[in-house]
Amino acid sequence: MYRCIMSLLTAHDLSKFYGPDEIFSGISVDVPHQARIALVGPNGAGKTTLLNLLTGRDIADTGSVSLARGAKLGFLPQRPELHGANTLYAEQLGAFDSLREMETQLTALEHALADPARHDEALAAYGELQERFEYLGGYTYEQRIRTVLHGLGFTPEDYEHRLMHLSGGQKTRALLARLLLEAPDLLVLDEPTNHLDIQAIEWLEGYLSEFQGAVLVVSHDRYFIDVMAKTVWELDFGSLETYRGNYSHYVRQREERHARRLSEYEAQQAFIAKEEDYIRRNIAGQNTRQAKGRLKRLERLKRDDLALRPRSRRKIYLDLGDTQRSGDKVLMTQDLLVGFPGKPLFNVPDLVLRRGEVAALIGANGAGKSTLVKTITGDLAPLAGEIKIGAAVTIGYFAQAHESLIEANSILDEILSARPMPISQARNYLGQFLFSGDDVFRPISSLSGGERGRVALAKLALSDANLLLLDEPTNHLDIESQEILQNVLADFDGTILIVSHDRYLIEALATQIWSASPGYLTVFEGSYREFLDARLRQQTLVKEAVSEDKSANSSRLGTASARKHGMNPYELKQRLTQLESEISSLESRLETLTSDIERASLDGDAAQVRQLGEDYSRIEAARDQALALWAELGD
Numbered sequence: 001m002y003r004c005i006m007s008l009l010t011a012h013d014l015s016k017f018y019g020p021d022e023i024f025s026g027i028s029v030d031v032p033h034q035a036r037i038a039l040v041g042p043n044g045a046g047k048t049t050l051l052n053l054l055t056g057r058d059i060a061d062t063g064s065v066s067l068a069r070g071a072k073l074g075f076l077p078q079r080p081e082l083h084g085a086n087t088l089y090a091e092q093l094g095a096f097d098s099l100r101e102m103e104t105q106l107t108a109l110e111h112a113l114a115d116p117a118r119h120d121e122a123l124a125a126y127g128e129l130q131e132r133f134e135y136l137g138g139y140t141y142e143q144r145i146r147t148v149l150h151g152l153g154f155t156p157e158d159y160e161h162r163l164m165h166l167s168g169g170q171k172t173r174a175l176l177a178r179l180l181l182e183a184p185d186l187l188v189l190d191e192p193t194n195h196l197d198i199q200a201i202e203w204l205e206g207y208l209s210e211f212q213g214a215v216l217v218v219s220h221d222r223y224f225i226d227v228m229a230k231t232v233w234e235l236d237f238g239s240l241e242t243y244r245g246n247y248s249h250y251v252r253q254r255e256e257r258h259a260r261r262l263s264e265y266e267a268q269q270a271f272i273a274k275e276e277d278y279i280r281r282n283i284a285g286q287n288t289r290q291a292k293g294r295l296k297r298l299e300r301l302k303r304d305d306l307a308l309r310p311r312s313r314r315k316i317y318l319d320l321g322d323t324q325r326s327g328d329k330v331l332m333t334q335d336l337l338v339g340f341p342g343k344p345l346f347n348v349p350d351l352v353l354r355r356g357e358v359a360a361l362i363g364a365n366g367a368g369k370s371t372l373v374k375t376i377t378g379d380l381a382p383l384a385g386e387i388k389i390g391a392a393v394t395i396g397y398f399a400q401a402h403e404s405l406i407e408a409n410s411i412l413d414e415i416l417s418a419r420p421m422p423i424s425q426a427r428n429y430l431g432q433f434l435f436s437g438d439d440v441f442r443p444i445s446s447l448s449g450g451e452r453g454r455v456a457l458a459k460l461a462l463s464d465a466n467l468l469l470l471d472e473p474t475n476h477l478d479i480e481s482q483e484i485l486q487n488v489l490a491d492f493d494g495t496i497l498i499v500s501h502d503r504y505l506i507e508a509l510a511t512q513i514w515s516a517s518p519g520y521l522t523v524f525e526g527s528y529r530e531f532l533d534a535r536l537r538q539q540t541l542v543k544e545a546v547s548e549d550k551s552a553n554s555s556r557l558g559t560a561s562a563r564k565h566g567m568n569p570y571e572l573k574q575r576l577t578q579l580e581s582e583i584s585s586l587e588s589r590l591e592t593l594t595s596d597i598e599r600a601s602l603d604g605d606a607a608q609v610r611q612l613g614e615d616y617s618r619i620e621a622a623r624d625q626a627l628a629l630w631a632e633l634g635d
Helices: 047-054 088-113 119-135 141-151 168-182 198-210 222-228 247-282 288-308 369-377 411-418 423-431 437-441 449-461 479-491 503-509 528-552 560-566 569-603 606-634
Strands: 009-018 021-031 036-040 062-067 073-076 186-190 214-218 231-236 239-244 329-340 343-348 352-354 358-363 384-389 395-398 467-471 495-499 512-517 519-525
Touching (some): 009 047, 021 062, 021 231, 021 239, 036 047, 036 222, 036 247, 047 186, 047 214, 088 119, 088 168, 141 168, 141 569, 141 606, 168 186, 198 222, 222 247, 222 503, 239 247, 247 288, 329 369, 329 495, 352 495, 358 369, 358 503, 369 395, 369 495, 395 449, 411 423, 411 437, 411 449, 479 503, 512 528, 512 606, 519 528, 519 606
Parallel strands (some): 036 231, 073 186, 186 214, 395 467, 467 495
Antiparallel strands (some): 009 062, 231 239, 329 343, 329 352, 329 384, 512 519
């Protein structure tokens, strides 16, 4: 990796226009070594455009970009283009082409060692090459590939899938894996968490915390920025401002700057008014010369006033209003099993969600979170058990894919279908959600994800619901809109069940956590922070138990340090292969348990499902420990 005192990347006086429209101008930035920078700003501010300029994918209309000599840059666009016949695994192997070439050379030299005439020469070359191969991680690169793919949510069954057959989200994760394995000096990532569940995002955060290069990332994930960033760039109104610290620091500093600028502007306006009054009283009198001099200075000051004047964007205005008071028990389940005919997903413990509570439903992609919500709404029938809705409860449902929106309808049609009202009133109402003029006649089929989300929120606010079922409500919203939604939900006097990967939102609102896993759902009474603390304590207990087990079996496994220093590279590689076999066996056991859980669920054997779920957790913990040991040996 490139090392130098100077910055990895510098940009000076960048500007970009699309036709007559200026996107931004006068932007100068630098990216130091090991920087952790988050680029934020409203949708349409030009964040992706700026990344394209910095990475060389586009050319600025003015200014320059310079990458330090010898430095390597890796870029993850929002919509990566991965084509060809490569499998997922073969694509990752491409990150280690130089190591694989060295591996081929070592194999050739091993054959040469058997030739007495070439032995001495081959031995000298072999020793030097083997030392460099080991130093560069040649004996562990395949283990590193599996670790990264696992961390980003891929399973061994995915390894042989062709790139051309991957979904858009899978392609994003595949390219991200390749970039992490290549370990460039500067990683530039455009919305890397869009297609990751919470578990994969947490893994990425941990990986980036150990990454030796610099990271520049565009993200709407406030929690991710809080964990990852040490600097925040805000791009808005065509200019860029720098803030020190993470997202929480940025929010405080931004408010302080805005307050200070408003105070300075108001003081300037008071001064201008005073000067204008003096000029008006004296321009035709004895002090006409002084008045004319002040007039010239005032004209210059008014020109400068344009730069000082505080600016603000239009924001969505969301008001859920006062709701009818529901009964104390809002949602109850009994012996509930959710899923699809022939494919049960998990048993639900008997739940009671009370008035005013906020439950956050979390879990891996595909675990069945949306399925549970659709079962509550009645869109899906339960496979077993029942759901009871409390007295005087009115449900408002925000679907992740906005299925309730009719593609052929206009935006205006959708609002009028939610609540009949005069056209003029409906148009004024849509203005609160940033739809103005002829926009209201656009068909739903023409809208972006963010625009569809705003229409769905507008309809939700008209539902008079006192139980909100929200499935990924912050998807496609910029950070400012996320903050507005969070504040509105915090003031809501009803009950909320929210499915979200937005940990910032969950931490701010949740009073209990529902965690979906294969075969079962667990309920934690408390905030998200308390949930994380409890999970950490559980993981610590598991690690201590595994550590004791490792100590008891040290004659078989030994410590990582002893293996590292007591084995030659071939013995180390053999041990890694043994661990890979153990991991594969554990993963097969997990697959078997998943099938067993499904069968027990179909039989309605709740006790068996619970026992199998506990076995699943135990085997999963053992698999994770084996992976950690594998990674430790590889390092």
